[in-house]
Amino acid sequence: MTVPIRYRFAVNVVPRAGILDPQGRAVEGSLVHLGLAGISEIRVGRRVELTVEADTEDDARRTVDRLAGELLANPLIEAYAIELLGAIAPLAEAGR
């Protein structure tokens, strides 16, 4: 019997290229107060971390991809990237 593995992912959602990002603009506007130079094109997005139980990493990625495409990001206005943070074999398995 296969025991599911727990995969930890991060989904990074950012406004798509060409979409006005007023939050990024606002952050950029504050740079002058910091006295920092050479910073531009700030885009503010969102990071969502989650754990998925699956038999394989591919299965887990498919689940995360569906979640990201249907809920976490709106493909009309946002792009997303999925990042694997780690995998944890269940304790029961490890103890065997």
Added chain:
Amino acid sequence: MTVRIGVVVFPGSNCDADTLHALTIVGAEAVPLWHESVDLGGAAAVVLPGGFAYGDYLRAGVIARFSPVMRSVAAFASGGGLVLGICNGFQVLAEAGLVPGALLRNRGLRFLGRDVHVVPERLDTPFTRALPDRRPLRLPIAHGEGAYFADEASLDAIEAAGGVLFRYATADGRAVAADDREANPNGSLRAIAGVVAPNGNVAGLMPHPERATEAVLGSDDGRLLLRSLVEAAAERASGAAVAVGAR
């Protein structure tokens, strides 16, 4: 017979009571529909009211899209049922893909609560049929994420299909550029304030008609929109043939 119109109540809806009241003023039997219910209560049309459904966490409207009532609303809409989304309701419809496009954060980042003027592009829809002409309507907006967005190709397709229902305009009804901060304060592309889906039975708009239904509120222009919906719903409920585009 009084026609029954359902108003969905999401956790976070805050214009539901106003919308129920305003629909009653224009002659409907307005009934609340709880977001966890899949029963539309025999409503001849459904309104998604303004507010902050599910706290607007993640993105405005997206979590509401997955509520049980929205499965029924989507089925109702695909069967030709009349659905109107106002403000947050528009955001929910856009996230559900029932109307085209998306609503982005206002260009100036600030929440906007003020009156605007909008000009109807079409007078032949179930949402605008009681409007006598293309005179501008004075309606309030109250939103943080109301900048209408679709990519250029989609905007062209929406325009070609007659999908623009309202545009922000000057008080005397003149068209404005998208960057006109006075007339189009949220930065909506092509100054689009409301859209109607290709089948003509689902519409979303950012201004609040229900907040402009009595002269004491400063404007009763919104009454014409709600009366349109009630009339169209009544015709459908009575089985009369309704041809969208017949007027």
